[in-house]
Amino acid sequence: MADDTSRTLTLSDPGEALRRAGVVYADYQSAKPVDPRVVEAMLPYLTEKFGNAASLHGVGDVATAALEEARGRVAAFFGAEPREIVFTGGATEASNLALAGYALRNRRKGDHVILSEAEHISVLNIGKYLEKQGFRVTRVPIDLHGRVSTRKLRARITDETILVSVQWASSEIGTLQPIAEIAELLDGTGIALHSDAVAAEGLVPIDTGVVPVSLLTLSSNDIYGPRGLGALYVRKGVQVAPVLLGGGQERGLRSGSEDLASIVGFAAAADIMAAGMPAEVDRIRAIRDRLIERVLAEIPDSHLNGHPEQRAPNNAHFRFDAVEGEAMVLSLRDEGIAASTGSACSSKTLEPSHTLISCGLLHEEAHGSLEFTFGRWSRMEDVDRIMEALPGVIARLRALSPLYKTSAPAAP
């Protein structure tokens, strides 16, 4: 049959696609486009080299080779050995394997786990699960910038402590945690250190060869790989019990036939990031810094949340007096700008961001938060567009608000 079933795939450049849609995307922390180069690397593994690595035939062998080669490249990006990378179905799953998997496996050593108050809600919820399983879970507080104090952490360690979990950076306010310091504190104590690194990937160097963490939660999408794939770094010598049971893939730690195409994508994303990270970080940081500069200068009663210097280079998290977060995000949506908020009204539980409250903000301040995160396809023009809209959005909402003290008459 002369039927030609091959297709030519045209992949849009994500930046172009956003511009055509008239959207300024500043919510990279929620979701990132997959880099078109990553998609190209993945495609053959969907339609041609689609085999199961467990199969004993030639098609399976091609898959095995691709799987292990990809594992090596992902491991290298994080300074790890291939054997130390376990692929999972996303970062949350990796955190489950890290926290529940480690605690349940090492219960005979103790039953005390310490989490920071700045952890992502997924980690805190796994902590609640561990409490139901009989573990004692303590939270170590953060300072006004959201940073964990090693002094306060040390004071909470007991003979029963087996695991400490502190994020590498806050996905919300961007503050970088003193992971190296904490790793040093725990070195030789037998206490494992887990770090949720998703908000730091591709933004600051993460090298397990340099910083002796025991467990790292990693996400593919955070370095512009496909979403729905993650990895848990498990340091040689650290034991975890699996949370997903089945046929025993990933050395028994994560059953289920591997998502080979996505894993190849993760590796391609790691290679691209390794080649371009310093330049990309500088570029993103400049865009982010410009937004912070302009907001604080041009919008009255605006404040930056999180540490002014020790922060992820992509994150600009603000609060504005007397306005509410969801209202800001909706208004910005109407202007074609995508941003996010930690206000109570916007959450599923109607509780404001626990991180902001733990920083010491009053509830009303936490409600007025607005987060912008930049990434690979962000441009300096995005800041211009945001600043064309934001002052007006804030002014309109303040004119509506009974809390903003102004002598100007309310809008008609």
Place this chain on the structure above:
Amino acid sequence: MKSTQYSEKTLEHFRNPRNVGTLEGEDVAVGRVGNPVCGDMMDIYIRVGDDDSIRDIKFQTFGCGSAVATSSMITELVRGMKLDEALKVSRGDVADALDGLPPIKMHCSNLAADALHEAIKNWRAGVGPEDAKKQPGGAACHPIPAEVAEVEIENLDAYEGKGLYKRLDDLAELADERVVVLDTGDAAAQLAMDLTDHTGRVVLMTSGKEPSVSPAVRSALRLSDVKVLAEAQPLELLGEGELERIRVHDLNEDEEYELTADAFVVLE
């Protein structure tokens, strides 16, 4: 359903709210509900005619998309109504008029109806706008004394030297700390203002609507970086070996929460 899956009507009222503003005069009353702690606050002003009808109505709202939309919609619904008629307007009516609200947002429509009812109640009780806004408002109404109440705080003395200060000689000691100062009069408020030279986070906690300070200090406070936390009463100090949190009673909503703090100043 996502909390912001709003109908077109709701979005329209959010983008172009009707009747925004305030009213003044002998024939005006206001109803205030909610508070910034819970993230929703609404003021509804009514001008009442001799025939007991709502001749004019305005609102101001701090809150999310549905908070703005429900308050806008209710002003549109009751304009011109007699007060008794207006009292019958329910949250269901407001939500229906907006073509429905996401379930998690229904409480906003409740707030709008409550604010209107509060305005009518104040009108009938002869309470003017300035007084209405001074009193604790809305559904959670507590008579609180104008003077600062005697505070019985658990563990107060246990934290002396560990975050609790009854006097402060060297303000620099509190650099970069989150300081809460209890409203005990002008001296406390002045100390709070002085502390802003050393730390970016100073909260002045008062059980009243406003701190009990002299007018001059009040003006200075408004211009300062001190954050006033009103209608809040400290209940207990908490922390591992040093002050880390203060359990607070929100007098307006009658709810408790924990306020993160490194230092608590209660001047004798």
